[in-house]
Amino acid sequence: MEQDKVFPSGEIKQIKGSCLVLKGDDIDTDRIIPARFLKCVSFKDLGDQVFADDRIEMKGSHPFDINKGSSILIVNCNFGCGSSREHAPQALMRWGIRAIIGQSFAEIFFGNCLALGIPCATSEKKTIQEIQQEITKSPTAKFNLEIQKLVFESPNKSWNLSMENGQREMLLSGRWDVTSQLIDKENKVQSIKKNLPYLTNFKE
Amino acid sequence: MDKLHGGSTQLFIGLHLIHEVTSPQAFAALKDKGLKVLSPERTFATVDHIVPTTNQNRPFADPLAEEMLSTLENNCSSHGIKLYGLGSGKQGIVHVIAPELGLTQPGMTVACGDSHTSTHGAFGAIAFGIGTSQVRDVLASQSLAMNKLKVRRIWVTGQLSEGVYAKDLILHIIRTIGVKGGVGYAYEFAGPAIEALSMEERMTICNMAIEGGARCGYVNPDNKTFAYLNGRLHAPKGKEWDKAISWWKKLKTNTEAIFDDEMIFNGTEISPTVTWGITPGQGIAINEAIPCPEDLDPADKPIAQEAYKYMNIDPGTYLTGLPIDVCFIGSCTNGRLSDLQAAAEIAKGNHVAKGIKAFVVPGSEQVAKEAKRIGLDKIFKTAGFEWREPGCSMCLAMNPDRLEGSQISASSSNRNFKGRQGSATGRTLLMSPAMVAAAAIKGEVTDVREMLLQKENTISN
Ligand code: SF4
Numbered sequence: 001m002e003q004d005k006v007f008p009s010g011e012i013k014q015i016k017g018s019c020l021v022l023k024g025d026d027i028d029t030d031r032i033i034p035a036r037f038l039k040c041v042s043f044k045d046l047g048d049q050v051f052a053d054d055r056i057e058m059k060g061s062h063p064f065d066i067n068k069g070s071s072i073l074i075v076n077c078n079f080g081c082g083s084s085r086e087h088a089p090q091a092l093m094r095w096g097i098r099a100i101i102g103q104s105f106a107e108i109f110f111g112n113c114l115a116l117g118i119p120c121a122t123s124e125k126k127t128i129q130e131i132q133q134e135i136t137k138s139p140t141a142k143f144n145l146e147i148q149k150l151v152f153e154s155p156n157k158s159w160n161l162s163m164e165n166g167q168r169e170m171l172l173s174g175r176w177d178v179t180s181q182l183i184d185k186e187n188k189v190q191s192i193k194k195n196l197p198y199l200t201n202f203k204e
Numbered sequence: 205m206d207k208l209h210g211g212s213t214q215l216f217i218g219l220h221l222i223h224e225v226t227s228p229q230a231f232a233a234l235k236d237k238g239l240k241v242l243s244p245e246r247t248f249a250t251v252d253h254i255v256p257t258t259n260q261n262r263p264f265a266d267p268l269a270e271e272m273l274s275t276l277e278n279n280c281s282s283h284g285i286k287l288y289g290l291g292s293g294k295q296g297i298v299h300v301i302a303p304e305l306g307l308t309q310p311g312m313t314v315a316c317g318d319s320h321t322s323t324h325g326a327f328g329a330i331a332f333g334i335g336t337s338q339v340r341d342v343l344a345s346q347s348l349a350m351n352k353l354k355v356r357r358i359w360v361t362g363q364l365s366e367g368v369y370a371k372d373l374i375l376h377i378i379r380t381i382g383v384k385g386g387v388g389y390a391y392e393f394a395g396p397a398i399e400a401l402s403m404e405e406r407m408t409i410c411n412m413a414i415e416g417g418a419r420c421g422y423v424n425p426d427n428k429t430f431a432y433l434n435g436r437l438h439a440p441k442g443k444e445w446d447k448a449i450s451w452w453k454k455l456k457t458n459t460e461a462i463f464d465d466e467m468i469f470n471g472t473e474i475s476p477t478v479t480w481g482i483t484p485g486q487g488i489a490i491n492e493a494i495p496c497p498e499d500l501d502p503a504d505k506p507i508a509q510e511a512y513k514y515m516n517i518d519p520g521t522y523l524t525g526l527p528i529d530v531c532f533i534g535s536c537t538n539g540r541l542s543d544l545q546a547a548a549e550i551a552k553g554n555h556v557a558k559g560i561k562a563f564v565v566p567g568s569e570q571v572a573k574e575a576k577r578i579g580l581d582k583i584f585k586t587a588g589f590e591w592r593e594p595g596c597s598m599c600l601a602m603n604p605d606r607l608e609g610s611q612i613s614a615s616s617s618n619r620n621f622k623g624r625q626g627s628a629t630g631r632t633l634l635m636s637p638a639m640v641a642a643a644a645i646k647g648e649v650t651d652v653r654e655m656l657l658q659k660e661n662t663i664s665n
Binding site for chain 1: 212214216218225226228229232237239242243246253254266268269271272275309311312317318319333334335336337338340341344345346347348349351383384387388417419440444447448451483503506507510600601602619621622623624626628
């Protein structure tokens with residue numbers, strides 16, 4: 001059995017841990033998890049396969065090999081673009097990532113992360129670069145991401161981040177898992193089905 | 205439908221399409237939570253990503269692929285979901301079959317666990333790709349949590365010239381706006397050049413809206429849309445058809461609508477467009493040189509540097525004359541009948557250059573059947589192309605079709621990401637199906653307009 005309990009659950013207020021810097025814009029989901037690993041009916045082995053091709057190419061010097069045990073990932077622009085595969089955030093999560101901070105995220109990727117309880121916070125280029133430098137200086141330091149205040153703290157500095165209020169609320173209240181909210185509205189769904197022209201053979 | 209906690213909106217989904225790659229985990233999650241499929245009658249399945257395109261006999265040679273398909277079959281049968289499986293005559297790439305079967309209709313909300321769901325926007329549907337958790341949500345509740353999108357109208361004037369296709373237009377748009385330019389937006393494609401496009405061409409445009417970062421793309425429904433749908437399997441019939449048309453006609457964007465953003469392109473000025481790099485935004489007109497770092501926006505430089513290195517292509521040089529190894533015609537972008545026709549027109553009377561592996565993969569069993577009926581398979585085979593069974597094939601590496609080593613492919617698909625076509629060092633040049641066929645004949649990247657011109661001359665001489 002998988003140990004799902006280590007995964008995010010309930011209210012998410014704070015992520016603490018060491019960080020991993022992955023530089024570069026437009027890192028797509030094909031790179032996060034190459035398509036050949038999509039041939040699976042369960043997500044459970046994906047953690048080992050995250051960034052598989054980049055890691056092979058870099059022969060052990062890839063950040064995901066050097067910084068095992070990190071829980072906060074720092075990226076640049078448009079992270080997670082490309083395919084909608086949830087395998088990408090799943091692979092990151094199963095490797096151990098619990099939060100991502102970057103300049104911007106691809107939309108579907110962002111939504112997939114939220115659905116798994118992985119906060120994606122943003123900040124402008126300068127701040128991200130500063131954070132990246134700080135981590136490179138002290139790679140083993142523990143950092144802290146506060147969702148309520150949206151601050152990211154190193155032992156000696158702190159930076160402000162952004163996230164849409166709604167999304168922050170969802171994380172803080174533990175309602176990032178929207179399935180139950182959606183199911184609660186079953187009656188409404190049924191009544192829409194009775195009224196939408198294309199579902200009622202256009203009877204009006 | 206309703207505001208949800210956190211500010212997103214609950215959106216009813218009128219059509220849910222599923223396939224073997226992103227659904228098994230969603231069904232497993234349903235089971236874990238003890239949930240049922242709320243609207244199996246609004247859910248349709250097919251198998252496309254993992255199917256081999258040479259030998260489709262079961263069990264597949266690849267046990268993982270076999271497991272994925274049998275999992276899908278079991279999930280569909282136990283939840284009462286219609287599966288258009290192999291050999292049903294209706295199987296194919298999910299974004300090819302749903303329009304073909306008349307499932308996709310104007311005004312629908314369409315979701316599928318696949319980013320190229322934007323394709324269905326060609327019918328004036330709101331269609332977007334979703335992740336597996338959302339597939340679970342749609343199965344359980346026939347609805348989704350969505351944030352409101354901004355709308356950018358992309359107005360295309362003029363008309364596409366001979367030898368320039370919908371693929372060139374969308375590659376040109378993405379190259380101009382950038383792969384991130386569409387984030388937060390839905391794209392409305394409109395204007396004379398868009399209205400002049402066939403439904404299949406509109407699908408190509410909407411298909412790649414996602415490559416420009418947009419969540420979805422759409423074209424307002426018009427008489428072409430209705431004509432395409434008329435008589436299709438799931439399209440309304442008889443009296444219902446007339447009522448459907450009057451409802452669909454009301455869906456058009458209001459003429460006074462105000463858009464969050466507007467952009468104008470001139471279709472007449474667009475040339476065949478080819479990507480040289482590792483994102484769909486790294487494209488150039490065929491007669492243009494590969495950009496030099498100093499000509500680029502500083503933000504685009506690092507990825508360009510990465511691309512020169514990965515592609516082994518020098519800035520300032522031209523793509524024409526670049527030798528290629530593999531030519532792939534197919535995918536949900538360009539695997540429909542008109543795509544194969546455009547490629548066949550080039551292939552006819554010519555032969556694939558020596559040492560080139562060229563193959564054609566119809567987007568669906570129906571496309572294959574129709575292509576055979578009009579003899580396209582013969583034209584291709586005579587010209588030295590392989591004719592395959594329908595599937596996603598070499599668009600991505602989840603089936604036996606893949607690049608080897610650092611092979612370079614001319615491909616009618618939609619993504620040129622590193623490793624996309626199955627080899628970690630494999631290289632992809634995206635272009636229109638006619639351009640791929642031309643490359644196959646010449647053995648190198650070439651301007652299809654020259655071949656078309658030559659053909660015309662031989663005919664008139
Ligand atoms: S053809 Fe390619 S892009 Fe389209 S659904 Fe298949 S794998 Fe995805």
